[in-house]
Amino acid sequence: MNRKKLQKLTDTLIKNCKHFSKFEVNCLINLFYNLVGEVTERQGTTIGLDRNAFRNILHVTFGMTDDMIMDRVFRGFDKDNDGCVNVSEWIYGLSVFLRGTLEEKMKYCFEVFDLNGDGFISKEEMFHMLKNSLLKQPSEEDPDEGIKDLVEITLKKMDHDHDGKLSFTDYEQAVREETLLLEAFGPCLPDPKSHMEFEAQVFKDPSEFNDI
Amino acid sequence: MGVALRKSAQWTAAGYGTRTLEITPLNEAILKEIMMFVESFIYKHPQEAKYVFVEPLEWKTNLDPSAFESGYIVSETTVKSEEVDKDGQPLLFLSVPHIKIRSFGQLSRFLLTAKDTKLKEAQACIEANRDPVTKILGLDYNAMKDDTSVVNILDKITKDGDPESEIKMKLGMLLKHLDLHLLNHSLKHISLEICLNPAIVKNDIERLKHLSGKGEQTVLESIDYTSDYEFSNGCRAPPWRQIHGEICYVVVKPHDVETLCITCSAEGVFLNGGKTDDEGGINYERKSEIYKDLVTFLKEKSAKFLENMSKQDVRFSEEWDKEKELNEAPKKEEEPTLQKALPASGKSVLEKNQINFGKSQMTKRLEPSLNWKATVDFKDKNVLRDTQEERHGGKLERSGPIVSPGRAQLVRKSAEKIEEIISESSSESEEDEEPPDHRQEANADLPSEYWQIQKLVKYLKGGNQTATVIALCSMKDFNLAQETCQLAIRDVGGLEVLINLLDTDEVKCKIGSLKILKEISHNPQIRRNIVDLGGLPIMVNILDSPHKSLKCLAAETIANVAKFRRARRAVRRHGGITKLVALLDCAHNSQEPAQSSLYDARDVEVARCGALALWSCSKSHVNKEAIRKAGGIPLLAGLLKTSHENMLIPVVGTLQECASEENYRAAIKAERIIENLVKNLNSENEQLQEHCAMAIYQCAEDKETRDLVRLHGGLKPLASLLNNTDNKERLAAVTGAIWKCSISKENVTKFREYKAIETLVGLLTDQPEEVLVNVVGALGECCQEYENRVLVRKCGGIQPLVNLLVGINQTLLVNVTKAVGACAAEPESMAIIDRLDGVRLLWSLLKNPHPDVKASAAWALCPCIQNAKDAGEMVRSFVGGLELVVNLLKSDNKEVLASVCAAITNIAKDQENLAVITDHGVVPLLSKLANTNNDKLRRHLAEAISRCCMWGRNRVAFGEYKAVAPLVRYLKSNDPNVHRATAQALYQLSEDADNCITMHENGAVKLLLDMVGSPDQDLQEAAAGCISNIRRLALATEKARYT
Secondary structure, X not given: OOHHHHHHHHHHHHHOOOOOOHHHHHHHHHHHHHHHOOOOOOXXXXXXXXXXXXXXXXXXXXXXXXXXXXXXXXXXXXXXOOOXXXXXXXXHHHHHHHHOOHHHHHHHHHHHHOOOOOOEEOHHHHHXXXXXXXXXXXXXXOOOHHHHHHHHHHXXXXXXXXXXXXXXXXXXXXXXXXXXXXXXXXXXXXXXXXXXXXHHHHHHOHHHHOOX | OHHHHHHOOOEOOOOOOOOOEOOOHHHHHHHHHHHHHHHHHHHHOHHHHOOEEEEEEEEEOOOOHHHOOOOEEEOOOEEEEOOEOOOOOEOEEEEOOEEEEEEHHHHHHHHHHHHHHHHHHHHHHHHHOOOHHHHHHOHHHHOOOOHHHHHHHHHHHHHHOOHHHHHHHHHHHHHHHHHHHHHHHHHHHHHHHOOXXXXXXHHHHHHHHHOEOOOOOOOEOEEEEOOOOOOOOOOOOOXXXXXXXXXXXXXXXXXXXXXXXXXXXXXXXXXXXXXXXXXXXEOOOEOOOXXXXXXXXXXXXXXXXXXXXXXXXXXXXXXXXXXXXXXXXXXXXXXXXXXXXXXHHOOOHHHHHHHHHOHHHHHHHHOHHHHHHHHOOHHHHHHHHHHHHHHHHHHHHHOOOOXXXXXXXXXXXXXXXXXXXXXXXXXXXXXXXXXXHHHHHHOOOOOHHHHHHHHHHHHHHHEOHHHHHHHHHHHHOOOOOOHHHHHHHHHOOHHHHHHHHHOOOOHHHHHHHHHHHHHHXXXXXXXXXXXXXXXXXXXXXXXXXXXXXXXHHHHHHHHHHOOOHHHHHHHHHOOHHHHHHHXXXXXXOOOOOOOOOOOOOOHHHHHHHHHHHHHHHOOOHHHHHHHHHOOHHHHHHHHHOOOOHHHHHHHHHHHHHHOOOHHHHHHHHXXXXXXXXHHHHOOOOHHHHHHHHHHHHHHOOOHHHHHHHHHOOOHHHHHHHOOOOOOHHHHHHHHHHXXXXXXXXXXXHHHHHOOHHHHHHHOOOOOOHHHHXXXXXXXXXXXXXXXXXXXXXXXXXXXXXXXXXXXXXXXXXXXXXXXXXXXHOOHHHHHXXXXXXXXXXXXXXXXXXXXXXXXXXXXXXXXHHHHOOOHHHHHXXXXXXXXXXXXXXXXOOHHHHHHHHHHHHHHOOOHHHHHHHHHOOHHXXXXXXXXXXXXXXXXXXXXXXXXXXXXXXXXXXXXXXXXXXXXXXXXXXXXHHHHHHHHHHHHHHOOOHHHHHHHHHOOHHHHHHHHHOOOOHHHHHHHHHHHHHHHHHHHHHHHHHHO
């Protein structure tokens, strides 16, 4: 990709992204193309990271493990739902993922946790997300009992309107009271350590990705 | 004292070499009583004090020959008393380190000389002389045990008509009295200490039973209860005896003495009158001393027991504790198994005993479950039962009829128990699982929170990060300020998990865990548990974390935990102080860009938490120093400039704690902290004001600081804060600051300007003691100036001050006496004090046990006597008052001595009073003090001597008591006040020719000649007068020689 085109792309993307500086956007664009690899851009086809490539990044770079959550994060990035993250989705997604305000992150996380996208996190969804969170104890008769109980505890803590499911309002209120609940149902944001490493690597040494 | 020493004193267990007195409260009390007796002997019984012992008391002393003063001939390694017996032998002879003393007079003096080490000396003396009475009075007198022998001796005395025997007799009686006194005294101690209960006694007896039996190695032949019936409270004594505290009676047959019938009661163990003829009756009367427990008693009674017991001792004492924890069954079980072996195998007696005491048994007992497996196989079960049945028969033959039913019962019970357990026990791990089960049963009525918390802790243990965070957040919703919840978390093992979480890499878990720990660590028990579980080092490490909110939480938790010494030490040992001080630094580079991290906190917050933790830590001495070394003071000073109240309170609090150290006060001055403290006095926050005032109070010990407070305008806010009396803590701090500030004259002037003195007088009533101490202290300082004395009087301050003289708080009394003394310097105020009977109150404070109060009261009396109308009459009107003052000259405290000398100087201005105190022996007492290096004492002593010379032949007496030579040496002191007083004293003494000679011999003339050149007129005059007296004597001698 030539310099002029990159310049232009950066200028357009910087407009709807307030968390990154121009230089940073530049670095991220470079990284994106580096990750996508050498695919010539043709009219009509979008260039982007497909589900597997993206999940691979999440796993390797940000240490995420939960398949379901990674899937949901991909959907969170892939705004137009076309099965791949294009460059603008990449920049926008990362701006929330890395630098988002609490509000942005809450919105993002809620979308990740709302598996069916109906605007509520239901008991079933919670159970689904938490089912691997407890060590299975062979002694227990019903191995799911602990998970069910955990769901109840979470509901008790977060379901302020007592309708048996979490609306965004419920979720928002709970997170504002206790920030730790932001990622209540699984890690969907980078943990501080890998976050710092990523930024340090990408923004400090852009040449590494710029060798095309 | 013989009986008391033999019976009550607790000697170390027998053994090899010389026995020594154990260091127990009882022994100490006995020694103290003996010391008091001996020390006062010379005064109370001067006649008997001269009596020469039959044999000298000898022991090794640590006292140095140089400690001996007048009345002794001292050489490098020996000391002889000047006092000798008929044959010219000295009554005290010390040849390092052996000392021999042969009279009570010398003993008394020796103890007085020994001062601080007298307790040790007395102990050494008693240890070396196990029967002092025999040595003192001779053998026949020690035998004086009952009335008949007393009569015999009386006969002897009247026959002899010998005055020495009479003294001897009197001494004997005195010692007998002391003996009784000691016994009663020690009894009081014993009764305080001992409180046995049925469980302990039962345990003791059970133990001893195991160690008893036939043969050489056992401790006893047998030990058995007299009654088989055990009441529900565990006692076996009949109810009408139980009300006397008696628990049970046992019959013990030791190897080497007669059968003993012993009463075990709550007070201790003693011998009773034994069995009476009728069935089961016991003569309950006490026939021996009371011992603290059965073992001690038997050790005393039976040598064999003692011997065999000491072999068992180590194991015994260990086992004793362990056994309590073990369940009942195996203990009972071993008995049948052991005894089972006995009749069956018919082994030799010796072997039996080896089984009884062999190590194998002990180890077996420690592992009950193994034991079960080994002995109680299902196959063997029948065999066991058979042997038991057999044994029932055998048993009856072997032991006495009284005993056997009890034994049999016990055996049957244990057999049943075995079966029970066999049917229950399935695996060895049972014991491991049992405790929690047990606990659940016992705690069935626990609140629901307990169960919920237990569940949450389970999820904490077994959950991944997500589940852990949910559980932590949910746990945080409990009322963690409530003790039930705090203890529930601990009891279900939550603390361990929480602390373990701190050691992980999961930031969220750490935060959640710290949030809980921070809350529950308000509970003192939890704090200790956290320290025990090693939580502090981990938290200290977290202080290095890049996440500020983590740092904050860790620091805050440390602030809560470090409320006790061990915790503070742990923080320091793990380098926490340096890290905490580093947190304070955050506020300075506050320009760094805000991190987008969720776990961010403001820099100010970090510094605040750091200060909070340092505040807690700064309660300990070494930590203060560590904070200073870590460079904490400049950082604290920097933080003090900010305007966040939340921040200022811990910062000022830390400074206030630390200001107790000299180093800090200097640093505080250097860092210009006072300015900011003063500024914050004007804050709105009461707590902040309080801590600032406290800090000023601590720092204002130093003159420069006091000036700084004034220069920065701190006195005005202090004075105005006085008007707000609702917050007592703040009021105490403010009055404290005013007190210390008013030590500087300039500050007092300012306070007067701000009308603070009137307000202070108003605070003399209806305030808590902490406030009163400071208010009175401040008034005491203010009243050093005339205007203020008048002011205090006009505001009606004298009355409440005098009223406070009857208090009991020592600090308060010191301050009140000082204030009253200051007021007394003004005649009009003095009149009021006199009218309110203040002088009498002051005088009675001379009897206060605390030396500071005594001294302060004596100082206050000086202006009173000076300024009272008809002072001489007033002083005489206090019955016994003069004697009291003179006797205070025997004090050990230099300040008391100096103040009393000053008071005597004033008292002696009245001729009649001087005569009275002379009769009370003021001259020898003053002379005795003459050998001192303390300039303050020297000055007042010289003044007192000079005054006391004005009566009768006191001048001569001072010479005779060797006061002159030391006085001459005072002239070499550096203090001009001492010079003046000494010159005046010497002038007075030089009226006597012998004193002139002594002075001349000690080189007084040259020293006095120098003094003549002094600018001080009084000194000049006195020195010149003295020289002229000496010269005149010389001339007269010469004249006499040549004519």
